[in-house]
Amino acid sequence: MSEHVIETRGLTVYYGRHRGILNVDLNVEKGEVFGFLGPNGAGKTTTQRVLLDVIRPTSGQARIFGLDCREQGVELRQRVGYLPGELALYKNMKANQFFKMYEYLRGQNGAKGYWQELAKRLDLDTSRRIGNFSRGNKQKVGVVAAFMNRPDLLILDEPTGGLDPLVQQTVLEMVREAKADGRTIFFSSHILSEVQAVCDRVGIIRDGQLVTTQRVEEMVTQRVNRINMIFADLPPADVFNIEGVTELNRSDRSVMLEVQENLPQVLAAAAENNIQDIETINVSLEEIFLTYYGKGNGGNHA
Amino acid sequence: MLRLLWQELLFRRNAIIGWSLGLCFFPLVYIAIYPSVADEMAGLADLEIYQAMGMSLGTFPDWVGSILIIFMPLIAAIYGIINGTGTLAGEEEDGRLEMVVTLPLPRWQIITAKAIAFIIASLIMFLVVSTVSLLVFQSIESQIETELTGANLFTAVMSAWPLDFAVGMLSLFLAAFCASRRFAAMIAAAVLVISYFGNNLAASTTALEPFEPLFLFTYLDASGTAVMEGQEAGDIGVLVGIGLVSFALAVFFFQRRNLTVGAWPWQRAHVS
Numbered sequence: 001m002s003e004h005v006i007e008t009r010g011l012t013v014y015y016g017r018h019r020g021i022l023n024v025d026l027n028v029e030k031g032e033v034f035g036f037l038g039p040n041g042a043g044k045t046t047t048q049r050v051l052l053d054v055i056r057p058t059s060g061q062a063r064i065f066g067l068d069c070r071e072q073g074v075e076l077r078q079r080v081g082y083l084p085g086e087l088a089l090y091k092n093m094k095a096n097q098f099f100k101m102y103e104y105l106r107g108q109n110g111a112k113g114y115w116q117e118l119a120k121r122l123d124l125d126t127s128r129r130i131g132n133f134s135r136g137n138k139q140k141v142g143v144v145a146a147f148m149n150r151p152d153l154l155i156l157d158e159p160t161g162g163l164d165p166l167v168q169q170t171v172l173e174m175v176r177e178a179k180a181d182g183r184t185i186f187f188s189s190h191i192l193s194e195v196q197a198v199c200d201r202v203g204i205i206r207d208g209q210l211v212t213t214q215r216v217e218e219m220v221t222q223r224v225n226r227i228n229m230i231f232a233d234l235p236p237a238d239v240f241n242i243e244g245v246t247e248l249n250r251s252d253r254s255v256m257l258e259v260q261e262n263l264p265q266v267l268a269a270a271a272e273n274n275i276q277d278i279e280t281i282n283v284s285l286e287e288i289f290l291t292y293y294g295k296g297n298g299g300n301h302a
Numbered sequence: 303m304l305r306l307l308w309q310e311l312l313f314r315r316n317a318i319i320g321w322s323l324g325l326c327f328f329p330l331v332y333i334a335i336y337p338s339v340a341d342e343m344a345g346l347a348d349l350e351i352y353q354a355m356g357m358s359l360g361t362f363p364d365w366v367g368s369i370l371i372i373f374m375p376l377i378a379a380i381y382g383i384i385n386g387t388g389t390l391a392g393e394e395e396d397g398r399l400e401m402v403v404t405l406p407l408p409r410w411q412i413i414t415a416k417a418i419a420f421i422i423a424s425l426i427m428f429l430v431v432s433t434v435s436l437l438v439f440q441s442i443e444s445q446i447e448t449e450l451t452g453a454n455l456f457t458a459v460m461s462a463w464p465l466d467f468a469v470g471m472l473s474l475f476l477a478a479f480c481a482s483r484r485f486a487a488m489i490a491a492a493v494l495v496i497s498y499f500g501n502n503l504a505a506s507t508t509a510l511e512p513f514e515p516l517f518l519f520t521y522l523d524a525s526g527t528a529v530m531e532g533q534e535a536g537d538i539g540v541l542v543g544i545g546l547v548s549f550a551l552a553v554f555f556f557q558r559r560n561l562t563v564g565a566w567p568w569q570r571a572h573v574s
Contacts, residue, residue: 015560052404055560078406088397090313104305105405145401 005030005153005184006051010060013046020046022208023060033175033185035199035216043208044188045085048155051186052082064153078106083146085157085188087138091131095119095141098130102145115148121174122167135162143171147178154178154185160194172198195219225259226281227266235273242266303411310419314385318423321381322430325374329435329459332369336362337445362448363526366455371524374431375462376498378424379469383490385423386473389416390552391483394561403561413478413556417549420470425463432459454530461533464541465522469494471548478556493518518544 006028013020021043028034038044049055050062053073062069067076090098099115119126124140133141139162146154156175160168175185175198189195195202196216203213231253240247244261253276259266270278336343343365390413393399402412436452443452472493476486501519504510514520521537528534 049400054400054403056558074406074408077404080404082404084397084400084404086397086400088401090398101309102405105309105402105407107406 004028004063006034006062006064006186007066008047008051008060008062011047011050011057011062012059013043013050013055014058019043019208020055020058021050021205024205024208024210026203026210026213028184028186030184031179031182032200033179033187033198035195035202036186036188036205037190037195037202038205042205044205045157046208047205048082048084048157048186048188051155052077052080079152081146081149081151081154083142083154083156083159085161087142089130089138089141092129094127094129095124095133096126098141099126099144099148102148106149111148111150114150115144118144118147118174122170136164136167139163140167143174147174150181150183152183154183154187156185157188158190159187160189160191168194225263226256227259228254228256228279228281229270229275230254230277231270232274232276235269239269239273240266242269303407303415306407306411306415307418310389310415311422314419314423317381317385318426321378322427325378325427325431326434328370328374328377329431329438333366333435333438334442336365337442340446361526362446363450363454363529366450366458367524367526367529370435371458371462371522371529372519374459375465375522376494378427378466379494381427382420382424382466382470383473383487383494385420386470387477387483387486387490389420389477390474390556391477391480391486395483399561409557410553413474413553417471417474417552420474421467424466424470428460428463428466432456435459450530454532457532458529461538462522464533464538464545465518468518468541468544468548471545471552475548475552475555478552478559 004027006026008024008026011024011026012022024043024047026047036044036047046055050057051064051069053069056070064076065079069076093101096119099119103112103115116126119140122140122143124137124144130138130141139159143159146156146159154175159175160171163171172194175187178185179198185198187195187199196219199216201213201215202219204211226248234250234253235255237250240255240257242262242265244259245266246258246260247255248258249256257266340362343360390399393402403409433456436456439450439452439455469490473486473490476489477483480486480489497516497518497520500510500513501517504514504517504520518541521540523533523537
């Protein structure tokens with residue numbers, strides 16, 4: 001197994017009789033941001049935990065930097081920064097004490113004190129006790145802890161969860177900068193706009209199985225927009241009989257559409273029918289999964 | 303591993319201070335009041351209820367054995383259970399352990415650091431209690447008649463530590479083995495309570511005699527003679543042995559366990 005930063009072959013985890021993941025074959029290339037997507041319970045966190053040797057696979061193999069995740073876990077974890085999805089911290093410690101402890105335990109190898117720069121950038125007051133932090137500030141602590149040793153591989157499980165939009169953008173910038181430095185990022189998220197903003201490729205996992213991997217541009221072309229329009233008078237039923245457009249709901253003066261293509265034609269038709277207001281609705285990634293991979297796709301519904 | 307050990311000790315500093323102060327209650331109260339109750343205690347020496355509880359109160363060494371050498375380690379063992387189960391299963395349940403095991407540290411070092419931190423913490427507690435016992439004893443020595451020396455007393459208190467070590471390591475093993483802290487603590491507490499009462503009752507109930515070797519308190523002699531002459535090396539060896547075997551099992555199961563998912567050691571591979 002080769003030059004891939006992350007490589008798994010037939011990776012399977014069962015908890016007793018409960019399925020974790022099933023035959024996951026995954027390759028993540030050096031220097032790319034790989035989005036790992038899937039509904040809750042699909043197996044994202046299990047996969048990440050196997051990579052970090054928190055959970056041992058039932059069968060199959062996982063390697064990072066060509067090193068076996070179980071046998072050579074200590075060696076490879078020196079080069080990995082991890083932000084868990086369910087972040088739990090030492091509540092009685094001040095943030096700066098936590099970072100010093102983390103630095104101390106990790107042995108920073110040239111990145112000593114980098115956490116201060118990161119904390120400043122995220123506007124995190126490190127003199128306060130972690131237990132007194134809001135969820136967003138705790139998440140900042142986790143983000144700093146993951147980035148603070150300038151790791152070659154970052155495994156980030158929903159890194160922007162709980163953060164305000166400005167800080168979300170800062171975190172995404174940090175991801176982009178890490179990529180620019182030639183580092184690799186394994187990025188799990190539910191937020192399509194984030195994935196679109198930073199990821200080169202995505203892998204979609206459902207029911208423990210890797211359904212597909214594809215480049216983000218390909219995925220974006222399959223994106224679905226949902227639009228709710230309010231008219232002065234309800235337009236005729238056939239106005240939106242346009243290819244790639246599905247009318248989902250029609251009530252009183254409003255019409256809700258799902259638009260996969262031909263958005264300009266939809267807007268033109270709406271304008272001709274005296275539209276008064278328009279609202280776009282972000283479709284969750286899970287819905288896109290179901291739209292694209294649902295019926296007639298091997299019965300792999302989440 | 304020294305870095306990890308240092309952190310584990312830092313986490314325990316409040317517990318060390320609090321428990322040390324709390325355990326000093328025994329010498330500060332029970333040794334200090336002895337001159338005022340000595341005559342009364344001598345009269346209670348033969349009561350069966352005390353004998354059933356493993357207590358003999360006739361002399362000052364008896365009093366020290368029955369109060370200090372029995373109850374102080376019993377209370378200290380509660381710290382052993384809290385620490386042993388909380389430091390592993392507790393951290394696993396609340397998610398903090400995930401942050402530690404994903405650092406570049408081998409698992410055996412993580413659990414060894416926790417075990418050594420417990421050993422150091424509990425030894426500090428016993429040293430504090432032994433020292434306070436010695437000081438209190440010196441302050442009342444002129445008021446009582448006894449052959450016991452300060453050195454005897456200091457050694458007697460310290461030699462109760464192996465019981466605490468055994469309970470702490472047993473709790474650590476249970477925490478490494480069990481999928482939940484509550485379950486581990488429940489078993490450890492049951493072992494402690496059954497050991498205490500089982501040992502005392504075995505002294506007066508022949509039906510329990512065959513089970514006596516199973517009770518941890520069998521290996522802690524709280525008689526006045528033991529206070530004067532020290533614990534038997536064999537008894538200390540058994541308690542230390544139980545602690546070491548428990549630690550070895552804790553390392554074994556912690557190395558094998560799937561962490562963070564509440565899984566038992568045998569809940570691994572069953573692909574259907």
